[in-house]
Amino acid sequence: MALIDRSFREKIVVVGVTIPPETVEETEASLDELELLIDTAGADVVARVQQRRTAPDPPTYVGRGKAEELREVALATDCDTVVFDNELTPAQQYNLEKLLGRTAIDRTAVILDIFAQNAHSQEGKAQVELAQLRYRLPRLRRQAGALSQQAGGMSAAGGAARIGTRGPGETQLEVDRRRIVRRIHKLEADLRDIERHRRTQRKARRRGQLAKVVIVGYTNAGKSTLLNRLTDAGVLVEDRLFATLDATTRRLSLPGGETVLLTDTVGFIRKLPHQLVEAFRSTLDVAVDADLLVHVVDASAPDVEGNIRAVRTVLCEIGADRVPELLAFNKADLAPEAAERLREEHEGSVALSAVTGQGVDRLLATIGDRLRAMTTVLDLVIPFDRGDLLAAAHRAGEVLHEEPGEGGMHLRGRFDDATAGRFREYVVST
Numbered sequence: 001m002a003l004i005d006r007s008f009r010e011k012i013v014v015v016g017v018t019i020p021p022e023t024v025e026e027t028e029a030s031l032d033e034l035e036l037l038i039d040t041a042g043a044d045v046v047a048r049v050q051q052r053r054t055a056p057d058p059p060t061y062v063g064r065g066k067a068e069e070l071r072e073v074a075l076a077t078d079c080d081t082v083v084f085d086n087e088l089t090p091a092q093q094y095n096l097e098k099l100l101g102r103t104a105i106d107r108t109a110v111i112l113d114i115f116a117q118n119a120h121s122q123e124g125k126a127q128v129e130l131a132q133l134r135y136r137l138p139r140l141r142r143q144a145g146a147l148s149q150q151a152g153g154m155s156a157a158g159g160a161a162r163i164g165t166r167g168p169g170e171t172q173l174e175v176d177r178r179r180i181v182r183r184i185h186k187l188e189a190d191l192r193d194i195e196r197h198r199r200t201q202r203k204a205r206r207r208g209q210l211a212k213v214v215i216v217g218y219t220n221a222g223k224s225t226l227l228n229r230l231t232d233a234g235v236l237v238e239d240r241l242f243a244t245l246d247a248t249t250r251r252l253s254l255p256g257g258e259t260v261l262l263t264d265t266v267g268f269i270r271k272l273p274h275q276l277v278e279a280f281r282s283t284l285d286v287a288v289d290a291d292l293l294v295h296v297v298d299a300s301a302p303d304v305e306g307n308i309r310a311v312r313t314v315l316c317e318i319g320a321d322r323v324p325e326l327l328a329f330n331k332a333d334l335a336p337e338a339a340e341r342l343r344e345e346h347e348g349s350v351a352l353s354a355v356t357g358q359g360v361d362r363l364l365a366t367i368g369d370r371l372r373a374m375t376t377v378l379d380l381v382i383p384f385d386r387g388d389l390l391a392a393a394h395r396a397g398e399v400l401h402e403e404p405g406e407g408g409m410h411l412r413g414r415f416d417d418a419t420a421g422r423f424r425e426y427v428v429s430t
Helices: 024-041 064-077 090-100 107-118 122-148 170-208 223-231 274-279 281-288 304-318 336-345 360-373 387-396 417-422
Strands: 011-018 044-052 081-084 103-106 211-217 248-253 259-264 292-298 325-330 376-382 398-405 408-415 427-429
Touching: 011 024, 011 064, 024 044, 024 107, 044 064, 064 090, 081 090, 081 107, 090 103, 090 122, 103 107, 107 122, 107 274, 122 170, 122 274, 122 281, 170 281, 211 223, 211 281, 211 304, 211 360, 223 248, 223 259, 223 292, 223 325, 223 360, 274 281, 274 304, 281 304, 292 304, 292 360, 325 336, 325 360, 376 387, 376 417, 387 408, 387 417, 408 417
Parallel strands: 011 044, 011 081, 081 103, 211 259, 211 292, 292 325
Antiparallel strands: 248 259, 376 408, 376 427, 398 408
């Protein structure tokens, strides 16, 4: 269900409205990003329109006068679609399309469209399709024509019907509505099954007691490049927004000898659609279960602090804001002075280049230090006839020293709280 027709390069007019507490500068930065999103989606921006309001206009968001001005701009540029950086209600979208005489969509629709292009795994495609259907359902009256032409599964990446197609009769509209609701329920059930399977895998990993390190960050910050640099994961890397949607997990050996599980995640962005956060919640839950988040930040970005805030907003929304975070300022090869300045401003952070490898050793050492700080050093005496416990200690923690002695094997190791409790009766000192 493509939202932008790729049989040709659509001409797009973008619209940004500044509503306090947002500033004009923040609106301009957001519009710059929207233009990148539109280019990624396969269309061209031909004009930009901005407005300042104290509150959205309920019928049209921008008000009747501004809508008339937009219509003149649309006619002058002969654009195909008008894209609003602010989220439109179904009624506002409908009213704007009547006034403008052409398709009107919002930032959410553009992001959904890009996700549809980039979803490759079964889970990723199901998540994107679910988000699209949840977005489309309240807008069905205007889009019933396009939807009624699509039979069967309605794949998220399939179809090229232009948005804004007028609907057929009410009977067909209800048929389409029921079909979409059924499809939503089916996708939700499929994703619940996938999540149950993932929970089983997580329990198995917890039994193995490997620490979990998750890479998070703004889209195109270099997360996949870093994963490849650290683990030879072979993840696709492209210099564009949302090139990676599917989480990838690999084992990583740290300088201290510990082995951890390292996972890459989907990139975040300002105004990330709520439908996507909900649909990708099962994938994003890996961040909630992490022992440490490596927050990769593009040091060369125009608004670094804004990108950090956007990522932290999503982490808070999914309940991962309590997980310890390590800031990693990437692309030091492109912006060395900015990366170093940011590293100094953010205590405990590191600067690196995932492309050249500069600073990667420091990152690995810092990850190891942070994880060790979350553990307890114990001195144990394990009876010689309990080889199973000795093996478990090696699996579950970092053994610093061991030698045979009176009463059994004397061992000093670093363990997390759960493992420390298991060996409590063999502790001789702490």
